[in-house]
Amino acid sequence: MKGLISLGAWFFDWLEAIGRAGIFLFQSLFRLPVRWGEAVNLLVRQLYSVGVLSLVIIIVSGTFIGMVLSLQGYSILAKFGSEDSVGQLLALSLLRELGPVVTALLFAGRAGSSLTAEIGLMKATEQLSSYEMMGVDPLRRVIAPRFIAGVICLPLLSMVFSAAGIIGGVLVSVGWLGVSDGSFWSLMQQSVYFDTDILNGLIKALVFAVAITWISVYQGYECVPTSEGIGKATTRTVVLGSLAVLALDFVLTAAMFGDF
Amino acid sequence: MRSKRAELLVGCFIVLGLAAFVYLAVQVSGLGFSSQKDTYQIVARFDDIGGLSERAKVTIAGVTVGSVDSISYDKDLYMAKVTMNIESDVKNIPDDSSIAILTSGLLGEKYLGISIGAEDRMLQNGDEIHDTQSALVLENLISQFLFNKTSGSDK
Numbered sequence A: 001m002k003g004l005i006s007l008g009a010w011f012f013d014w015l016e017a018i019g020r021a022g023i024f025l026f027q028s029l030f031r032l033p034v035r036w037g038e039a040v041n042l043l044v045r046q047l048y049s050v051g052v053l054s055l056v057i058i059i060v061s062g063t064f065i066g067m068v069l070s071l072q073g074y075s076i077l078a079k080f081g082s083e084d085s086v087g088q089l090l091a092l093s094l095l096r097e098l099g100p101v102v103t104a105l106l107f108a109g110r111a112g113s114s115l116t117a118e119i120g121l122m123k124a125t126e127q128l129s130s131y132e133m134m135g136v137d138p139l140r141r142v143i144a145p146r147f148i149a150g151v152i153c154l155p156l157l158s159m160v161f162s163a164a165g166i167i168g169g170v171l172v173s174v175g176w177l178g179v180s181d182g183s184f185w186s187l188m189q190q191s192v193y194f195d196t197d198i199l200n201g202l203i204k205a206l207v208f209a210v211a212i213t214w215i216s217v218y219q220g221y222e223c224v225p226t227s228e229g230i231g232k233a234t235t236r237t238v239v240l241g242s243l244a245v246l247a248l249d250f251v252l253t254a255a256m257f258g259d260f
Numbered sequence B: 001m002r003s004k005r006a007e008l009l010v011g012c013f014i015v016l017g018l019a020a021f022v023y024l025a026v027q028v029s030g031l032g033f034s035s036q037k038d039t040y041q042i043v044a045r046f047d048d049i050g051g052l053s054e055r056a057k058v059t060i061a062g063v064t065v066g067s068v069d070s071i072s073y074d075k076d077l078y079m080a081k082v083t084m085n086i087e088s089d090v091k092n093i094p095d096d097s098s099i100a101i102l103t104s105g106l107l108g109e110k111y112l113g114i115s116i117g118a119e120d121r122m123l124q125n126g127d128e129i130h131d132t133q134s135a136l137v138l139e140n141l142i143s144q145f146l147f148n149k150t151s152g153s154d155k
Helices: A002-029 A036-050 A052-080 A083-124 A127-133 A138-176 A181-191 A194-222 A227-257 B002-028 B138-154
Strands: B039-046 B057-060 B063-074 B079-087 B098-103 B110-115 B131-133
Touching (some): A002 A194, A036 A052, A036 B002, A052 A083, A083 A181, A127 A138, A138 A194
Antiparallel strands (some): B039 B079, B063 B079
C-alpha cells in the first residue's frame, strides 16, 4: 500500500514537472523581446557558442562515421558482388538515421550539457535573481536566445554531419577501395529522394533540437543551486536528452518509413 | 570588436550548413533544378507487374525517357493498369511498339523497356500500348521448369 502511494506521488511529481517545463517554455518564447537589436545580439552570441563551437566535433565525427560505414558496407556487399551500391547504403543510412541521431547525441553531450551548467551557475551565483531585480525578465534574456539558437543549430549541424560523412565515405570507397566513381554516384542518386530522405532527416533533426534544448535549459533553470546540484542537472541533461532522442527517433522513423 | 568576430563566424557557420544542405540535395539526391520537364502520358495494361513500383524508369534502347506515374488495378479486365509519363522530346514512338517489364541485374529493381514498332502512326497523349509483356516471376519459372521435368520423365 505504501509503495502504491509513493508510486502515485512520484507520478504526480512527474506530471507536475512536465507541466512546469511546458509553461516555462511557453513563457520564455511568447513574451516579446526587449528590443529587436538587442535580441539579435543575444541570439548571435548563443549561435556562436552553441553552433560554431560544435562544428569541429561534428565534422570530425561525421567524416569518421562515413569512412567506417563505407568500409563495413564494402566488406559485406563485396560478398554479394554488389560493392557498387556502397554509395546507396552510405547515403541512405546517413541521411535517414545516423546524421540526425548521432548529431543530436553529440549535441546533447557538447552543447546541451554546457547550456545546463551555464544557466545553473547563473542561478547559483544569483545572476538570475539580480536580472529580476533589475526588472529584466531572465526567461526572455537568458533562456529564449539559448533555446532558439539550439533549434536553429542542430538541423544545420546535422546537414554538415551528413555531408562530411558522405565525403569521408567517398574518400574510402572511391579513393581507397576502388569502387567505380560513376556507379557510386549514379546508384546513390537513383535511390535517394529529396523529399522522403533529405527533408525527413531535417524534420527529425528539428524535433531532436527542440527536445534537447528544452531539456537542457529547463534542467539548468530548475537545478538545485549548489555545485553538486549543477553536476547532477548536467548529468540529467545528457542522459534524458539522449534517451529522448532515441525514443523520438523510433516514433518518427515508424511514422516516416513505417508504411511499406 | 569581439562581437564582430563572433558574428562573422556565425555567418560562416550558417553558410556552411546551407551549403551542406544544397550539396546533399544536388549531389546526393540528384535533384535537378529543371526536373519539371514537359511530359505526355501513355497507358499499358499488364497481366502481372511483379514488383514494379511507382517512379520506376521507362527506357527506350536502355536510355531513360520517362517514369511510371501510377499503377492501379483494372477490375473489368483483371489486369494491372500502368500510367507513365514520357518526355515530350520523345514524340516518335510508333503505335505498334511493345513494352516489357525488365529487371536490372539479377536482383535489381524493375523497370519498363519499350521496343520500337514499325507503324507510321505515333503514340499521342493518353494512348495505350497494347503489346505488353509481363514481369518474369521467378517462382512461375521454377514451377514451369519442374513441371516440364516431371512430365518428361513419365514418357
